[in-house]
Amino acid sequence: xxxxxxxxxxxxxxxxxxxxxxxxxxxxxxxxxxxxxxxxxxxxxxxxxxxxxxxxxxxxxxxxxxxxxxxxxxxxxxxxxxxxxxxxxxxxxxxxxxxxxxxxxxxxxxxxxxxxxxxxxxxxxxxxxxxxxxxxxxxxxxxxxxxxxxx
Amino acid sequence: xxxxxxxxxxxxxxxxxxxxxxxxxxxxxxxxxxxxxxxxxxxxxxxxxxxxxxxxxxxxxxxxxxxxxxxxxxxxxxxxxxxxxxxxxxxxxxxxxxxxxxxxxxxxxxxxxxxxxxxxxxxxxxxxxxxxxxxxxxxxxxxxxxxxxxxxxxxxxxxxxxxxxxxxxxxxxxxxxxxxxxxxxxxxxxxxxxxxxxxxxxxxxxxxxxxxxxxxxxxxxxxxxxxxxxxxxxxxxxxxxxxxxxxxxxxxxxxxxxxxxxxxxxxxxxxxxxxxxxxxxxxxxxxxxxxxxxxxxxxxxxxxxxxxxxxxxxxxxxxxxxxxxxxxxxxxxxxxxxxxxxxxxxxxxxxxxxxxxxxxxxxxxxxxxxxxxxxxxxxxxxxxxxxxxxxxxxxxxxxxxxx
Numbered sequence: 001x002x003x004x005x006x007x008x009x010x011x012x013x014x015x016x017x018x019x020x021x022x023x024x025x026x027x028x029x030x031x032x033x034x035x036x037x038x039x040x041x042x043x044x045x046x047x048x049x050x051x052x053x054x055x056x057x058x059x060x061x062x063x064x065x066x067x068x069x070x071x072x073x074x075x076x077x078x079x080x081x082x083x084x085x086x087x088x089x090x091x092x093x094x095x096x097x098x099x100x101x102x103x104x105x106x107x108x109x110x111x112x113x114x115x116x117x118x119x120x121x122x123x124x125x126x127x128x129x130x131x132x133x134x135x136x137x138x139x140x141x142x143x144x145x146x147x148x149x150x151x
Numbered sequence: 152x153x154x155x156x157x158x159x160x161x162x163x164x165x166x167x168x169x170x171x172x173x174x175x176x177x178x179x180x181x182x183x184x185x186x187x188x189x190x191x192x193x194x195x196x197x198x199x200x201x202x203x204x205x206x207x208x209x210x211x212x213x214x215x216x217x218x219x220x221x222x223x224x225x226x227x228x229x230x231x232x233x234x235x236x237x238x239x240x241x242x243x244x245x246x247x248x249x250x251x252x253x254x255x256x257x258x259x260x261x262x263x264x265x266x267x268x269x270x271x272x273x274x275x276x277x278x279x280x281x282x283x284x285x286x287x288x289x290x291x292x293x294x295x296x297x298x299x300x301x302x303x304x305x306x307x308x309x310x311x312x313x314x315x316x317x318x319x320x321x322x323x324x325x326x327x328x329x330x331x332x333x334x335x336x337x338x339x340x341x342x343x344x345x346x347x348x349x350x351x352x353x354x355x356x357x358x359x360x361x362x363x364x365x366x367x368x369x370x371x372x373x374x375x376x377x378x379x380x381x382x383x384x385x386x387x388x389x390x391x392x393x394x395x396x397x398x399x400x401x402x403x404x405x406x407x408x409x410x411x412x413x414x415x416x417x418x419x420x421x422x423x424x425x426x427x428x429x430x431x432x433x434x435x436x437x438x439x440x441x442x443x444x445x446x447x448x449x450x451x452x453x454x455x456x457x458x459x460x461x462x463x464x465x466x467x468x469x470x471x472x473x474x475x476x477x478x479x480x481x482x483x484x485x486x487x488x489x490x491x492x493x494x495x496x497x498x499x500x501x502x503x504x505x506x507x508x509x510x511x512x513x514x515x516x517x518x519x520x521x522x523x524x525x526x527x528x529x530x531x532x533x534x535x536x537x538x539x540x541x542x543x544x545x546x547x548x549x550x551x552x553x554x
Contacts, residue, residue: 022476023246023462049374053389055465055497058476058490073463073474077373077387080394082465105376108500109492116210134206144211151211 008047008076009083015039028071028084036072036087037097043074044102052076054099057109059117061091061146068094068119072106089119098124118143168196173514175204184499186518190511198506200499213489218244218457218479219318221486225475226314228491231271232468234263234307236475237316239466240489242397243477244318246462248454256320256446257399262436263307263315264398264466265429269340270299271469272422272429275522276347279419282515283360288350295343302336302433305329319448325440334437341430348423351416361416365505365517368413375501378494379471380425381521384418386411391467405432415520456481470494470522499523 009029015038018030031039043052056073065088072085089096098121099106110121115131115138129138137144137151144151173186183204189197209228213221225240226233238260245251252260277292300310307313308323315322325333351357367377367385382389390407392400408424410417459481466473471494478488498521506514 023460026463049370050387051373053373053376053378055376055378055472056474056476056490056492058488058492060478060488060490071476073476075389075472077389080389080391082463084463103374103376104504105374105497105501108376108496111500112496131202132206144208151208 008043008051011042011046012039022084026073026082026084028086030086030088033070033087033089033096036070036085037099037102039085040099040103049103050077054103054106054109055082057106057113059113059119059145061117062088063091063147066091068117070096070113070119094119095122096120097122100124100126116143116145118146171511173518175201184523186503186506186514188506188511188514193510193512195506195509195511195514198503200503202500210489210491213486215485217484218486219453221489222316222318223314225489225491226312226316229493230311231274232267232470232473233311234260234267234313234315235466235468235473236491237314238264238398239464239468239473239475240477241316241318242466243462243464243475244457246464247457247460247477247479248318250319252320252448253446254399254441254443255324258403258436258440259306259321259325259446260316261399261403262433263303263313263321265432265436266299266303266306267313268429268469269344269426269433270296270303272426273299273344273347275519276351276419276422279361279516279519280357282519283357285354285356288347292347295340295347298336298340302333305333305336317448317450318453320446322447324446330437330440334434337430337433337437341427344423344426344430348420348427351419351423358416360513360516361419361520362412362414364415364513365509365520366412366414367502367505371504375504376497377471377502378497379468379522380418380421381471381498381502383407383409384421384520385413389472391465391472395465397464397466399436403432403435415516418520455484457486468494471498495521495523 012029015031015035016029017032020028022028052074054072055075058071060069062069067088068091070087070089073082074085075082098110100110101123107126110124111126111131113119114121114127115129115133121127133144142149142151169190171188171190173188175183175185185201187199187201188195209224212224216224222237222240226237228236273292273296277289280288280292304310306325307315369385369387372382372385372387378389386409388407388409393407405428408421408428410421457479459479461478463474463476473494474492476490477486480487502521505517509517
């Protein structure tokens with residue numbers, strides 16, 4: 001299957017471990033978790049802040065594989081093509097570099113993913129429990145979107 | 152030492168920085184949200200957004216219920232944009248099923264969503280009129296908004312919560328009588344919207360309160376992931392309808408409205424222009440509604456199992472890009488994961504930087520221009536040195552000398 005990727009993503013080839021399609025036609029690049037920040041830094045360096053925005057950060061708990069999957073949905077402008085940067089974190093120690101200092105727009109997504117799934121974004125000073133989850137749940141140390149949370 | 156001088160009460164009004172909580176509870180507040188601003192005199196020097204007052208656990212609820220029950224849950228994420236939520240979720244399921252509704256259903260879906268856009272944009276413009284102290288205009292707009300509410304009721308069976316979308320189509324078809332009535336209502340509404348747009352352009356009070364307030368540069372919009380009319384008001388052309396061309400948006404002509412000013416006024420004007428575009432789209436749909444079969448699928452024949460896979464749907468809600476990620480494991484009758492990202496989630500939480508430099512009185516205007524609706528509440532702390540207690544007063548009480 002030939003995947004047409006715009007020229008903005010040429011440098012992705014050196015990071016992408018795997019490429020797949022999320023319906024309908026959203027190209028997902030699986031990368032190593034330590035590369036996520038480098039990719040965004042390079043995207044900003046090559047094309048600037050006006051060339052894309054991070055639309056959504058979606059975390060998924062995969063207890064069967066002992067992983068937490070993190071998807072960054074990025075909309076490339078001006079053609080508004082949505083691509084996905086996907087990475088897998090160790091479920092027992094889900095840690096990834098924060099992007100909030102280079103892309104302030106990820107603040108809401110990172111805070112939410114931390115509060116609901118327990119992912120730690122290294123370097124984000126705004127992470128806290130109870131940002132979205134009710135405090136009585138947060139105080140018990142429960143991350144509600146984990147499959148074994150019992151919520 | 153102070154007590155010795157005969158002073159028993161001190162009013163603590165910080166001279167350097169005053170902390171002013173806006174929300175989370177207030178009669179005029181439409182959403183429980185706390186916007187905490189720090190002011191140096193009248194000027195805002197920092198703003199924080201605090202959420203978590205209304206956690207409902209919708210994503211978890213979706214995982215616990217079946218794919219089809221979730222249709223009713225996602226429609227209740229937000230009252231005023233329930234058809235777009237349902238549409239986005241339904242399309243995510245349709246991508247998984249490789250299903251496509253017929254043309255008539257696709258046109259009717261767009262009709263419902265555009266009617267919703269009209270009443271939502273009218274509501275926030277009315278609220279803006281109220282915020283700037285123009286209550287008569289608020290009432291006038293809300294009165295005319297009733298026409299579109301009626302039109303939506305004729306189409307979907309309900310004024311607000313429609314539950315109109317269903318996998319493979321819509322829940323109700325319309326006949327010639329309904330079509331004529333909706334068209335009639337929209338034709339009566341159109342000159343009123345044109346008039347309100349003129350009021351927003353020419354009225355001195357509105358222009359003075361809105362122009363140059365909360366200016367957002369295009370690069371700030373993209374770096375802070377702001378979407379919808381907020382982005383388009385700053386000249387950033389983001390519109391899922393134009394890029395994803397879902398449902399019948401590939402066949403219905405419309406313009407993506409943008410302005411370059413980037414201030415609160417531009418955002419409200421984008422909404423008025425989009426309202427007019429939406430009315431024209433609805434009239435086009437009512438005129439060209441195709442007849443290619445029944446748009447209402449038989450619920451009993453819907454597929455019981457959703458195939459294994461992932462899908463990510465985008466929809467241009469009234470407030471901006473709304474996204475749904477749905478994952479099915481192919482075995483369970485419930486989704487493995489549903490991720491909802493609403494436009495206000497980005498627009499409200501990530502926009503704290505916008506308030507810096509504004510005066511306190513401009514904060515409600517800037518906030519309303521993002522399309523949540525939160526009013527102001529200022530307080531000071533009174534410290535009673537004799538009793539060693541603290542209590543808070545509103546500025547109104549303070550002005551009335553009730554210290």
